[in-house]
Amino acid sequence: MKNLNKLRMFFSLSWEISPSYIIFLILSTLISSGQIFINVILPKYLIDELMGSKDFERLIILGSLIILSNLLFALLNNTMKRIMEVKNIYMNEMMNKAMADKIMNVEFSYLENPYYLDLKERAAFAANNQAAMERLIRDVASMLKNIVTILGLVTIMFTLSWILIILLSVVIIVSILAYRLFMNYQMNFFQEIIPVNRRYGYYVNLCYDDKLQKDIRLYDMSDMMTDKVTHYNLEINEWFSRYYKKQGKFLGLYGVLNDLQGALAYGYVGLRVITDKLGPRIGLGSFTMYVNAAINFTKATTELGNNIVNVIQLLGYLDPFMEFMSLPDEGQIGGNVVFDGDVESIEFKNVSFKYPKSDRLVLDNVSFKINKGEKISIVGLNGAGKTTLVKLICRLYRPTEGKILINGRDIFEYEHESYMKRIAAVFQDYKLFNFSIEENITGKELNEDSKKALNLIEEVGLKDRVESLPDGIKSLLGKAYDERGVELSGGEQQKIAIARALYKNSSLVILDEPTSALDPIAEAEIYENFNNLVGDKTAFYISHRMSSSVFCDKILVIDGGEVKDFDTHENLMKKEDSLYYKLYNAQAVNYQYN
Numbered sequence: 057m058k059n060l061n062k063l064r065m066f067f068s069l070s071w072e073i074s075p076s077y078i079i080f081l082i083l084s085t086l087i088s089s090g091q092i093f094i095n096v097i098l099p100k101y102l103i104d105e106l107m108g109s110k111d112f113e114r115l116i117i118l119g120s121l122i123i124l125s126n127l128l129f130a131l132l133n134n135t136m137k138r139i140m141e142v143k144n145i146y147m148n149e150m151m152n153k154a155m156a157d158k159i160m161n162v163e164f165s166y167l168e169n170p171y172y173l174d175l176k177e178r179a180a181f182a183a184n185n186q187a188a189m190e191r192l193i194r195d196v197a198s199m200l201k202n203i204v205t206i207l208g209l210v211t212i213m214f215t216l217s218w219i220l221i222i223l224l225s226v227v228i229i230v231s232i233l234a235y236r237l238f239m240n241y242q243m244n245f246f247q248e249i250i251p252v253n254r255r256y257g258y259y260v261n262l263c264y265d266d267k268l269q270k271d272i273r274l275y276d277m278s279d280m281m282t283d284k285v286t287h288y289n290l291e292i293n294e295w296f297s298r299y300y301k302k303q304g305k306f307l308g309l310y311g312v313l314n315d316l317q318g319a320l321a322y323g324y325v326g327l328r329v330i331t332d333k334l335g336p337r338i339g340l341g342s343f344t345m346y347v348n349a350a351i352n353f354t355k356a357t358t359e360l361g362n363n364i365v366n367v368i369q370l371l372g373y374l375d376p377f378m379e380f381m382s383l384p385d386e387g388q389i390g391g392n393v394v395f396d397g398d399v400e401s402i403e404f405k406n407v408s409f410k411y412p413k414s415d416r417l418v419l420d421n422v423s424f425k426i427n428k429g430e431k432i433s434i435v436g437l438n439g440a441g442k443t444t445l446v447k448l449i450c451r452l453y454r455p456t457e458g459k460i461l462i463n464g465r466d467i468f469e470y471e472h473e474s475y476m477k478r479i480a481a482v483f484q485d486y487k488l489f490n491f492s493i494e495e496n497i498t499g500k501e502l503n504e505d506s507k508k509a510l511n512l513i514e515e516v517g518l519k520d521r522v523e524s525l526p527d528g529i530k531s532l533l534g535k536a537y538d539e540r541g542v543e544l545s546g547g548e549q550q551k552i553a554i555a556r557a558l559y560k561n562s563s564l565v566i567l568d569e570p571t572s573a574l575d576p577i578a579e580a581e582i583y584e585n586f587n588n589l590v591g592d593k594t595a596f597y598i599s600h601r602m603s604s605s606v607f608c609d610k611i612l613v614i615d616g617g618e619v620k621d622f623d624t625h626e627n628l629m630k631k632e633d634s635l636y637y638k639l640y641n642a643q644a645v646n647y648q649y650n
């Protein structure tokens with residue numbers, strides 16, 4: 057039942073993606089069964105006619121019927137095969153797209169949880185490396201075809217005797233059991249080899265990655281890399297050599313059992329032609345029909361058994377995929393309250409937080425409140441919990457305890473899309489894409505507001521640089537897929553990331569180390585301009601450059617996950633034993649001449 061449920065879920069996903077695919081699948085199944093029947097039944101009449109009255113006209117009609125029906129079925133089968141080949145590729149791509157959509161929409165916390173990260177890897181592995189989806193669909197189609205074929209052939213064979221059906225069934229069952237044993241071995245093999253493959257893939261990708269080549273050269277790591285690749289390559293080869301030995305033995309046994317089925321069919325039906333000891337004697341026409349029926353029955357039954365084993369095995373492969381696809385989307389979490397208007401206030405009420413699968417409190421009973429338009433600097437030592445705090449505001453995680461209120465309401469009561477529209481953030485590990493500068497800033501291919509993007513480019517101090525590019529704001533970032541793409545410096549990229557955050561029509565801006573790559577002049581300009589840039593938006597600003605705090609209304613000092621202070625720069629500088637005072641002076645001292 058569990059497998060049936062999985063199968064149902066898989067096919068409803070397939071139906072959602074392409075109903076015509078399922079319809080064509082059933083049609084192609086019926087057509088290939090049809091051809092088998094024609095070739096089992098019609099030759100009997102032709103041979104009976106040849107052995108009996110030899111009526112020329114009837115012989116011509118029967119012969120033509122066999123040829124024409126085969127031509128027609130061959131045409132239909134080939135057409136269907138071509139259609140299904142194209143559709144299979146489409147389905148595979150769409151399943152991959154479904155997975156990509158899921159990754160982009162799933163509740164974010166899953167993507168930093170080791171269990172779900174592994175699940176994602178296994179799901180992608182099953183989908184891509186084993187072609188499991190395509191094989192599952194093909195096997196289910198083949199299952200349908202074989203069921204229809206077997207039902208028809210059993211009806212024909214029953215008119216001769218049930219003994220042959222029993223004899224064949226016994227050998228078939230042995231074949232299926234052997235097949236199942238081998239498939240189990242194969243499934244375990246491919247599961248066990250995943251970690252080895254993953255490590256091998258990791259090192260191969262390191263060798264390919266152009267971004268790592270500087271470090272590899274500078275630290276003379278190429279020998280170590282190739283040694284690792286060779287090591288895992290040899291390990292994989294050993295695994296596969298064991299696998300192919302087992303496969304050879306299995307294929308040998310399988311071949312013998314297949315021949316035995318043929319021998320039984322010819323032997324039993326042949327005996328019925330030459331003797332009446334097992335039942336009434338039959339003619340040559342019937343001999344052809346029954347042998348054909350028995351051989352096709354054997355083929356269809358063995359195939360059906362194999363299909364069932366394959367489907368069960370493939371459902372096992374696809375388990376991670378199904379599990380991943382059924383995780384809740386971000387859009388599904390949160391309430392229905394549409395976030396209208398601006399952020400008027402943000403309040404942390406006794407918020408504590410542990411990362412998934414961790415027992416350590418990263419934030420401990422954090423409480424503070426800020427109002428609309430305030431610029432807040434968050435400072436603290438490495439690992440204090442600053443980024444975690446702003447991730448919670450972005451709803452990337454739920455607090456373990458306590459609540460975050462915006463405009464007096466728990467942030468999880470807001471409907472997801474309208475909430476996310478109100479927030480813009482530049483994280484330390486922000487990413488730009490190989491799109492145009494404009495697309496990176498606006499996040500859209502069409503209907504972007506170019507004027508606004510250009511204004512922001514000017515405000516973050518990138519106007520001259522962008523104007524000097526051959527395609528201006530339309531220039532592609534990076535050369536990944538276009539030679540005309542431009543490579544920007546780290547600081548220039550950071551400015552684009554800031555422009556992207558400011559382009560968004562949000563009323564809360566979060567900047568986590570946004571100036572770490574900027575030169576001192578650019579940094580000073582951003583600070584001076586900061587209030588201009590951010591305007592009347594509420595802003596959180598995380599930086600280890602203490603001078604940035606001076607421009608903020610208040611400073612939130614975090615130490616070991618706790619709020620140590622929450623006050624203005626002036627007031628905090630009066631507390632000489634405070635962490636803030638120490639941090640500020642530790643840096644200020646380096647800027648004093650003599």
Ligand SMILES: Nc1ncnc2c1ncn2[C@@H]1O[C@H](COP(=O)(O)OP(=O)(O)OP(=O)(O)O)[C@@H](O)[C@H]1O
Pocket residue numbers: 168411412414418436437438439440441442443444445
């Ligand atoms: N995804 C995660 N899973 C588990 N622990 C995490 C995760 N992200 C961060 N941590 C841990 O939480 C703690 C706080 O990290 P956080 O990034 O919030 O610190 P931070 O104050 O921003 O540090 P920094 O100044 O170095 O950027 C750290 O000890 C870190 O190891």
